[in-house]
Amino acid sequence: MALTGRAALLAALGSIPVGLLEPSWTGMLAVNGSIALACAVDCALAAPVRGLLLARSGDTSVRLGEPADVHLTVTNPGNRKLRARIRDAWPPSSWLPGTEAAASRHEVVVPAGERRRLTTRLLPTRRGDRRADRVTIRSYGPMGLWARQGSQVSPWTVRVLPPFASRKHLPSRLARLRELDGRTSVLTRGEGTEFDSLRDYVPGDDTRSIDWRATARQNKVAVRTWRPERDRHILICLDTGRTSAGRVGDAPRLDSAMDAALLLAALATRAGDRVDLLVHDRRPRAQVQGRSAADTLPSFVNAMAPLEPELVETDARTLVSTILRSAPRRSLVVLLTSLDAAPIEEGLLPLLPRLTQRHTVLLASVADPHVATMTGARGTVEAVYEAAAGTQTQSQRRRTSEQLTRHGVHVVDATPDTLAPALADAYLALKAAGRL
Amino acid sequence: MTGPTNPAPPAAISTPPAPDARESAGNATADTPDTPGPRTRRLRRIRRALAVVAVLATGVIATAVLHSGTRHGHLDPRSADPSGSRAVVELLKERGVTTRVVTTAREAADAAGPRTTLLVTDPDRLGPTQRDVIRSAIDLSGGRTVLLAAGSHSLPDLSPGVHTEGDADTARPDPGCTLPAATSAGRADTGGGHRYATALPGAVRCYPSGGHPTLLVLPTGPAGGDTVLLGSETILLNESLADEGNASLALQLLGSRPDLVWYLPSLADSDPGTGDSGEDRSLLELVPAGWSWALLQLFVAAALAALWRARRLGPLVTEKLPVAIRASEATEGRARLYRKADARDRAATVLRAATRERLAALVGVPHTQAHDPVALLPAVSARLLGEPRDVTALLFGPIPSDDAALVALADHLDALEREVRTS
Numbered sequence: 001m002a003l004t005g006r007a008a009l010l011a012a013l014g015s016i017p018v019g020l021l022e023p024s025w026t027g028m029l030a031v032n033g034s035i036a037l038a039c040a041v042d043c044a045l046a047a048p049v050r051g052l053l054l055a056r057s058g059d060t061s062v063r064l065g066e067p068a069d070v071h072l073t074v075t076n077p078g079n080r081k082l083r084a085r086i087r088d089a090w091p092p093s094s095w096l097p098g099t100e101a102a103a104s105r106h107e108v109v110v111p112a113g114e115r116r117r118l119t120t121r122l123l124p125t126r127r128g129d130r131r132a133d134r135v136t137i138r139s140y141g142p143m144g145l146w147a148r149q150g151s152q153v154s155p156w157t158v159r160v161l162p163p164f165a166s167r168k169h170l171p172s173r174l175a176r177l178r179e180l181d182g183r184t185s186v187l188t189r190g191e192g193t194e195f196d197s198l199r200d201y202v203p204g205d206d207t208r209s210i211d212w213r214a215t216a217r218q219n220k221v222a223v224r225t226w227r228p229e230r231d232r233h234i235l236i237c238l239d240t241g242r243t244s245a246g247r248v249g250d251a252p253r254l255d256s257a258m259d260a261a262l263l264l265a266a267l268a269t270r271a272g273d274r275v276d277l278l279v280h281d282r283r284p285r286a287q288v289q290g291r292s293a294a295d296t297l298p299s300f301v302n303a304m305a306p307l308e309p310e311l312v313e314t315d316a317r318t319l320v321s322t323i324l325r326s327a328p329r330r331s332l333v334v335l336l337t338s339l340d341a342a343p344i345e346e347g348l349l350p351l352l353p354r355l356t357q358r359h360t361v362l363l364a365s366v367a368d369p370h371v372a373t374m375t376g377a378r379g380t381v382e383a384v385y386e387a388a389a390g391t392q393t394q395s396q397r398r399r400t401s402e403q404l405t406r407h408g409v410h411v412v413d414a415t416p417d418t419l420a421p422a423l424a425d426a427y428l429a430l431k432a433a434g435r436l
Numbered sequence: 437m438t439g440p441t442n443p444a445p446p447a448a449i450s451t452p453p454a455p456d457a458r459e460s461a462g463n464a465t466a467d468t469p470d471t472p473g474p475r476t477r478r479l480r481r482i483r484r485a486l487a488v489v490a491v492l493a494t495g496v497i498a499t500a501v502l503h504s505g506t507r508h509g510h511l512d513p514r515s516a517d518p519s520g521s522r523a524v525v526e527l528l529k530e531r532g533v534t535t536r537v538v539t540t541a542r543e544a545a546d547a548a549g550p551r552t553t554l555l556v557t558d559p560d561r562l563g564p565t566q567r568d569v570i571r572s573a574i575d576l577s578g579g580r581t582v583l584l585a586a587g588s589h590s591l592p593d594l595s596p597g598v599h600t601e602g603d604a605d606t607a608r609p610d611p612g613c614t615l616p617a618a619t620s621a622g623r624a625d626t627g628g629g630h631r632y633a634t635a636l637p638g639a640v641r642c643y644p645s646g647g648h649p650t651l652l653v654l655p656t657g658p659a660g661g662d663t664v665l666l667g668s669e670t671i672l673l674n675e676s677l678a679d680e681g682n683a684s685l686a687l688q689l690l691g692s693r694p695d696l697v698w699y700l701p702s703l704a705d706s707d708p709g710t711g712d713s714g715e716d717r718s719l720l721e722l723v724p725a726g727w728s729w730a731l732l733q734l735f736v737a738a739a740l741a742a743l744w745r746a747r748r749l750g751p752l753v754t755e756k757l758p759v760a761i762r763a764s765e766a767t768e769g770r771a772r773l774y775r776k777a778d779a780r781d782r783a784a785t786v787l788r789a790a791t792r793e794r795l796a797a798l799v800g801v802p803h804t805q806a807h808d809p810v811a812l813l814p815a816v817s818a819r820l821l822g823e824p825r826d827v828t829a830l831l832f833g834p835i836p837s838d839d840a841a842l843v844a845l846a847d848h849l850d851a852l853e854r855e856v857r858t859s
Contacts, residue, residue: 002747003740011737019730028733091755105749126758136750151750246763253763309759370764374771381839382775384846388783389771391790 001043002138002147010035010145035145042141047082047112049137049150056132056156058119061305064163068122070156072135074108075115082110083140085147088120089133094158095123124160127255128306132156161301162255166263166420173267173424180432198222230272232436233331234427235359236261237323240307241281241314243338246368248416253366254309256416257336260364263420264334264427265300269293271431277303278326280319281310289326316347320354332360332436334423339365339397339413344404352407360435363404364412364423367397372415511557511584511669513537513698518675524686527677528696531687535696541566544699545573550659552579552695557669559583559590561701567593570699578659579693584669585629595663598652601633604645604667608680613642615653617688621681626650629668643667664689780842781835791849792831798856816852819859827852 014031021027053075062068076082086106095103106118124130134151141147198214201221214222238244238261244254265275275296277288286303288296314337323333333355337343355361374390377383401411410430414422430436509515513525513535525535538544541562548554554577556562556570571593574581583590588600606628611618618624624643631648634641641649650667666689671682690696762768774783789807795816796806805811809832816827830852836842 003744005741005744008737008741008744011740012734015730015733015737018733019727023726023729027729028736031733032736085749087749089750089753091753093755133753134750138749149747149749245759246761246765248763252758311759366763368763368767370762371767374764374767378846378850379843381843382771384787384843385774385779385783386768386771387846388774388786389767392770392786393767395786395790395793 002149003039004140004144004147006143007035007039007145010038038143039146042143042146043148044141045080046139046141046146046148047076047078047080047084047110049084049139049148049152051078052076052082052137052152053115054135054152054154056154058156059158061159061161061302062122062124063161064124064127066123068124068158068160070120070122070132070158072106072118072120072154073115074110074118074137076110076112079112081112081142082108083142083144084108084110085138085140086118087136088118089136090120090122091130091133093124093126094130096125099123122158124158127160127162127304128308130158130160159302159305161305162258162262164259164262164301166259167266169263169421169424170266173263173421173428174270176428177267177271177431180428197225199225229431229434229436232273233327233329234264234268234273234275234334234436235323235327235331236264236275236277236334237319237336238277238279238304238307239281239314239319239335239337240279240285240309241337241343242309242311243314243340243343245309245311246338248366248368248370251416252309253338253416254307256366256419257364258304258307259416260420260423261334261336262297262300262304263424266297267424267427269296273436275300276326278322279303279307280314280322282312282315283318284322285310287326314343314347316343316351320348320351323355324358327359330358330360332362332427332430334427335361335363337363337365339363339367339400339411341396341400344400349403349407352404352409356408360410360430361408362410362412362423362426362430364414364419364426365397366419367413367415369415511672512700516674518673520674521672523674523677524672524683524690525696525698527683527687528691531691533691533694533696535698537698537700539700539702541569541699541701544697545569547695547697548573548577548579548581549695550578550661551693552577552697553582553690553693554579554697554699555582555584555690556586556594556699556701557584558701559586559594562590564593566701570594574661574663575657576659578657578661580662580664581656582664582666582689584666584672586665587630595654595656595665597636598632598634598654598665601631601648602646604629604631604648604650607645609643609645609650611642612644613640613649615640615642615651617685618642618651621685621688624681624685625670625676625679626666626668626685628670629666631667632665778839780839783842784835784845787846787849788831791853794853795831795856798853816856819856821855821859 011032014035018027018031022030055073055075056070057073058070059068070088072086072088074082074084074086084107086108088104088106090104092100094100103121103123106120108116108118110116122130132155134153136149136151138147138149198211199222201210201223205223209223209225211222211224214224238254238257240254244252244257246253248256261277265277268275270293272293274290274293276290277286277300278284279286285307288299288303291299327333335348337348352361371390371393374386375394377386377390397413401413404411410426412419412422412426509517509520511519511521513521514537516522528535536547538547544554544556554570554573559567559570562570567590570581574594583594586594591598591600604627608623608625609627610623611621613619626643627645627650629650631645631650632641632652633648634652634654636654638655640653642651642653643649645667652665654663654665655661656663670676671686677683677686773779792812793803793806795801796803796812799812799815799819801811801815809828812831813828816831817824820827830845830848836845
């Protein structure tokens with residue numbers, strides 16, 4: 001049940017006849033009684049809310065920052081015309097702040113026995129699953145004095161995927177990958193570099209790559225070519241522990257790490273490698289294993305969408321044992337975690353030998369550009385102390401990273417916008433060197 | 437397919453891309469002024485508020501200017517406007533007559549006495565109770581009372597036996613009587629207002645206009661006072677005081693007693709002595725009877741409107757909020773701790789060590805020997821321009837003694853690094 005502004009306006013106008021014609025209880029009763037009667041008639045003539053049928057269709061997933069259209073079909077099976085104001089309620093982060101009221105409200109008229117489709121446009125501001133809340137319908141009577149109101153649940157979920165903003169770096173990295181292909185790479189021939197074919201010598205080729213036996217068989221000089229190894233295994237480990245919750249700029253560290261992981265996965269699947277994902281803090285949160293090249297990226301994105309940083313310390317022991325269990329063969333293990341001194345030194349460092357004896361380990365961490373800004377602060381006492389604190393943090397990170405390097409771990413430490421390309425470059429460098 | 441492109445050595449991976457990081461940080465700070473930060477938003481809000489205040493002020497001033505007609509300060513003895521009366525009061529002061537301005541009838545009655553002249557500037561504006569108060573003051577004081585331009589509204593109460601006889605023309609009449617004040621003043625601007633007629637004995641009729649006097653002096657009360665009825669206030673106005681005999685007449689009429697009580701009736705002039713006489717009624721009593729019912733109906737409407745606005749279209753939707761901790765919080769906290777503890781020693785050590793490490797990389801000293809004066813200092817000195825300087829104190833010196841020295845140390849370290857970098 002709900003009153004409308006029109007009824008209140010009518011009551012206000014009623015003060016004129018009360019004042020002019022009949023200033024008494026009788027006049028009040030006459031005016032308000034007729035308004036109440038009109039409201040009762042209106043209520044009786046309004047279409048019932050409970051009998052309406054709601055159905056949904058539309059987008060089920062959307063990239064963060066892009067709009068998603070969800071349709072709501074309202075069917076009116078009764079024999080009265082429905083004039084309604086409908087609120088399609090979703091969680092607050094489904095819209096930009098301030099646009100919620102305009103985006104979720106719909107005015108609709110559904111004649112008896114017909115149906116209408118309403119479109120709610122969501123523009124989510126955060127990653128994760130958005131579940132539709134209830135649909136509230138206010139059905140007005142023909143005079144617009146009174147309305148029936150009720151809510152129904154029409155479930156729908158829109159999964160907001162990570163934005164993968166770093167995909168703009170993919171073409172340039174793929175070009176680099178093609179350059180690696182078929183290159184004469186005697187100098188950097190590692191154990192994993194595969195012999196590809198023989199071809200004619202062209203001026204400019206490294207003379208050391210000439211295959212003399214083949215040259216002797218034919219009357220032209222032949223060189224060996226190599227191609228980068230394929231079908232290697234890469235395991236990307238996302239750390240969702242407390243250190244991933246820290247915000248760098250507008251987004252938590254975890255989001256930047258996801259972005260980098262997605263670029264690496266996209267690049268590695270194109271290079272012919274198999275990529276698996278492990279998300280871990282105190283226990284494994286998500287795992288993607290053994291997907292085909294075409295299916296890898298979508299399943300990664302899907303697994304990452306609902307992840308949130310947990311405010312717990314990452315358990316390095318279970319993390320390492322899970323890695324060892326899910327990567328039995330020699331693999332490239334990419335750890336996306338932080339370079340903070342305490343968790344690395346107390347947690348990961350003592351366990352590293354178990355990892356490095358079988359795998360190549362690459363550790364990537366999100367650096368905070370604000371710390372770099374602080375380092376450059378000068379002029380006042382506060383600024384110099386800030387600079388000292390920033391420098392202290394940076395040198396600590398550097399020390400930790402040197403410690404890791406001594407254990408044979410490759411370290412990438414970059415700001416959010418440079419992390420993804422830096423990690424992709426590190427992967428390409430390892431591939432070119434045949435270290436996978 | 438052509439020459440062997442040298443792949444990046446794997447060692448390059450493990451070094452953090454520090455220059456990149458610093459570059460991007462620089463870009464980030466350069467970008468911030470373009471985006472509307474909270475500061476610009478606040479400025480915009482303040483500017484909007486100032487604009488509103490300015491518009492309001494302009495409106496108030498304009499209204500005041502439009503409403504302040506020629507009647508502003510009319511007959512006010514403190515006003516120097518053309519329609520004010522400051523000039524006559526100043527002249528009276530020179531002649532030893534003190535003037536007191538009152539705004540309520542009660543004050544005027546209290547101040548009146550045998551040695552005072554009570555001037556009532558606008559008798560027609562007085563209410564019945566005020567007229568009663570003034571009337572008793574006229575009767576009992578024994579002084580002189582001057583009623584300016586008293587019309588038919590107030591005459592029956594204030595000066596019974598006198599009635600108006602139409603309007604006088606604006607020509608300046610001759611005295612036409614034996615009143616000493618009138619004969620010595622000669623012609624004066626008494627026209628343009630009321631004319632009076634009376635049958636009271638002892639009345640002195642002066643300045644007749646069309647046969648009826650515009651100045652009337654009546655003896656009143658048992659105490660020997662008199663009442664002066666002046667048909668027009670013109671002779672007291674600043675703009676016309678200097679004309680003809682106006683000044684002379686005014687000074688003699690108002691200066692016959694040593695004290696002058698100038699009664700300017702005001703809106704705040706309520707009746708203190710007579711109690712509730714209609715002006716202290718509440719709002720509901722002032723509303724006509726029928727409209728109180730309409731008001732009741734309006735309350736009903738307001739209640740309905742409140743119900744209309746109070747009904748929500750469905751409940752609020754709740755949502756779990758993400759954690760919002762800035763990653764740099766620990767570093768900022770450490771900076772504040774340094775500041776609180778005045779940790780100049782730590783700050784200086786950290787800044788020097790970082791500079792030494794960067795210098796070592798620049799001058800080609802191995803990383804491990806960066807903090808060794810024997811290895812680092814000669815290499816750095818060799819790269820300095822100009823005359824040879826000793827940078828030992830800067831790079832390995834004592835802890836700065838005060839805050840200013842710490843700030844200077846940071847600047848000098850920067851300068852040294854810049855010098856080595858550009859050399």
